[in-house]
Amino acid sequence: MKTILFLFSFFIFSGAVYSQAIKLDLSGNDKNHVFIVQKDGLNVRLDSKGGLQNDIGDKPVKRDLNGRLSDIDGLVIDYDINGRVRQIGDDRIDYDINDRVRQIGNKRIDYDINNRVRQIGDDRVDYDINNRVRQIGDDQVDYDINNRVRQIGDKRIDYDINNRVRQIGDDRVDYDINGRIRQIGDKRIDYDINGQMREISDLGDNLLLLYKTIQSFNNKNAH
Structure with missing residues (x-):
């Protein structure tokens, strides 16, 4: 599923999305999709059973008496009596009889008989015979012979000889001599003496997500 994770993170970064506020991350198993809700400049990851899947990083957070995230950098999170997320900011979360997320704010989520996400709001998600996403809204998704995402809409994805x-x-992706991402487009990434990325807040939440996704994608391809 690593190509799918990369695919949907790319949609978030590029703005070529199939929903104004709700994106889809199919990096998990097919029975537990993850929706990425963009609110107030943040990407909140909500799985289809109503649980939060966020990597918070250095953002200020608050927790409720049960230890659950109740505030992420000013964005309030509420839960229902079953412990599922019921509201993110001003977006209410509703569930179907199968306990799956069926609506986020004004965007309805539909599933097919194979439990795959089929539609988000007005935008349809189609799959090929290999169960790969082939179209999202108006954007066609193409793959190369190595099963890597090659093109999304009019955006082409290229790889180097090391499969990165x-x-x-x-937007070009450059690496330093240690194989770490050095630059994405015109955004430079610097590291401290411990090899940790610094000045994370300057990247923005979308670019940070893409950075982490490319890093993970490259690491998996190396094995």
Whole structure:
């Protein structure tokens, strides 16, 4: 599923999305999809059973008496009596009789008989015979012979000889001598003496998500 994780993170980064506020991350198993809710500049990851899947990083957070996240950098999270997320900011979360997320704010979520997400709001998600996403809204998704995402809409994805992502549309991805991502487009990534990325807040939440996704994607391809 690593190509799917990369695929949907790319949609978030590029803005070529199939919903104004709700994106889909199919990096988990097919029975527990993850929706990415964009609110107030943050990406909140909500699984289809109503649980939060967030990597908070250095954002300020608050927790309720049960130890659950109740505030992420000013964005309030509420839960129902079953412990499921029921509201993110001003977006209410509703569930179907199968206990799956069926609506986030004004965006309805539909599933097919195979439990795959089929539609988010007005945008349809189609799959090929290999169960790979082939179209999201108006954007076609193409793959190369190595099963890597090659093109999304009019954005081409290129790889280097080490099977690492090297370009996304017009944005080049560069690496340092240690194999770490050095630059994405015009955004430079610096590291401290311990090898940890610094100045994370300057990247923005979308670019940070893409950074982590490319890093994970490249690491898996190396094995």
